Amino acid sequence: MPKNPQPPAKPLDATDLALVRLLEQDGRMSNAMLAREVGIAESTCLVRVRSLRERGVVRGIHADIDPVAVGRPVEAMIAVRFGGHRRSHFEQFTEEVPRLPGVLGAFHVSGAIDYFVHVACESADALRDFVLDHLTNRPGVLHAETSLIFESLRGRGTLAPPEDDPEEEAADRA
Structure with a gap:
């Protein structure tokens, strides 16, 4: 990995970002499921995920071991x-x-x-x-x-959408 990573030469479009978001949530998600979730053909999905890996956007898929x-x-x-x-x-x-x-x-x-x-x-x-x-x-x-370290808390990820605020939702319903 480079010492000072640069943004990918090719900017990420909405489909790339959706794929990254899904992989970040579940790196074991199958290509078929990724394609279905994003709304693209499986062959297109495979090419896009491969490109994300080659460009260094997806650096790896890891098991989270206790x-x-x-x-x-x-x-x-x-x-x-x-x-x-x-x-x-x-x-x-x-x-x-x-x-x-x-x-x-x-x-x-x-x-x-x-x-x-x-x-x-x-x-x-x-x-x-x-x-x-x-x-x-x-x-x-x-x-x-x-x-x-007494307790280790895992974050939601780089691209996770913000959680809904229960107080804000209650105010919207009122």
């Missing part, structure tokens, strides 16, 4: 701060950390923190070992601060 169900009940967000800003340290971190077992995501951010690393581990001891073995001993890393 870490607890697979023996990793301890989730944490680890804030990592570098002591200097040597490009080689950042490049190595960016290349290696997302590949480590238990890493759910890594985010290069602005501000006082350089990266947030989201992990799921088997235990508090495993979390401590992960931080010591894989983060604090890296070249350039000055500080790592771990915050346990």
Whole structure:
């Protein structure tokens, strides 16, 4: 994935946006169902979805795995701060950390923190070992601060329409 993604060369039309919205809600939706929902031929749908993937609009379809169900009940967000800003340290971190077992995501951010690393581990001891073995001993890393995640809430998605406001609906009926 490019470091600074650019918008697709070809703008998304209403059909593309409808396909993306449906895939975001249910990535397992069949081509036939997508085509029916959007009102296009299955062959057209297949070509459009393939184009969305090739253009980088749809970056992948992923399973949302419950870490607890697979023996990793301890989730944490680890804030990592570098002591200097040597490009080689950042490049190595960016290349290696997302590949480590238990890493759910890594985010290069602005501000006082350089990266947030989201992990799921088997235990508090495993979390401590992960931080010591894989983060604090890296070249350039000055500080790592771990915050346990007590509850994880999933957002509605990039293109989800706004939820209806129950109070607004009641006012409309009055």
